[in-house]
Amino acid sequence: MSISKDVRTPKDIVLRLKNDRDYFIDYIEKFSVFITHSVGYKPSLSRQYLEDARRAWIDDISRVSDREMSGEELDHFKHASHLCFWLRRMGPILEVLQIDPGIPPDTVGDKGKELELILKYRNEYLAFQVGLFMCGDFEADDKHPKIDHDYLLTFCHFMRYKHVSPHAIFLIYKSLFVAKEVPYFSESYLEMIDA
Structure with missing residues (x-):
């Protein structure tokens, strides 16, 4: 997604x-269009709630x-976790509307799963995705983690x-990007319990 050159x-x-402030509002508006258009919907947003989310985010990170x-x-x-928290809390997406009501939405496969998230948890899904993309943009390998539907559904539900505090969201984002495969038991621990 390209926001600005x-x-x-x-x-x-x-x-x-x-x-x-205007860039923030434009960025979140474009991002919400980006995630809802892929399933044939468009967001109706509150500018005031976006401003409130930005102000709370700035105050919180300060x-x-x-x-x-x-x-x-x-x-x-x-930054991403606190922004995620305040976007969800302020709920700037008031509703999502079908772009063309004459065309039934795709309710099967990955598009159907994404549609379910958007219809059920529009603000939570937006908040998570904005934070996820922010984290991914900073990571050197430029790889966004593949997150399955059940994980997203559980996160949005919670x-x-x-x-769910910004600090808990911080741990979630960090673990998605920097967690390496770590054995649950170290060799020395296994040797100790075998002795």
């Missing part, structure tokens, strides 16, 4: 999202930076009905 690096995008990081800049996982 004048913004070159992921860090530039994050800075601009923080510093330019507070975390000052109180928990001694004023240091937060990494992309923290985001809507449980209290």
Whole structure:
């Protein structure tokens, strides 16, 4: 997805999202169109809720930076997780509408699963995807993790009905991108229990 040709690096995008209200609104609007159009829908968004999400995100990351990081800049996982949290909390997508009501939506396969997420959890899905793309843009290998439908459904359900903190979302994003295959038991542990 290309948002703007004048913004070159992921860090530039994050800075601009923080510093330019109109850019933030345009970015999230375009992103929501990007994820809903693929299944034949379009979003109806609240500009005010987008502004509220941006303001809460900025306040939150400033507070975390000052109180928990001694004023240091937060990494992309923290920026993404706090943005995900506030987008979900403010719920900027008011509804999703079929682009062409005369054409029945694709309800089978991957498109059907994505449609289910969008219709059931529009704001949670948007929030997760925005944060996921933000994290992926910073990762050197430029690989976005393949996330199955059940994982997304569970995440979105928890985001809507449980209290999932930005710190928990941070751990989720970080584990999706940086987790390496680690054996559950180390060799020394196995030797100890065999002794």
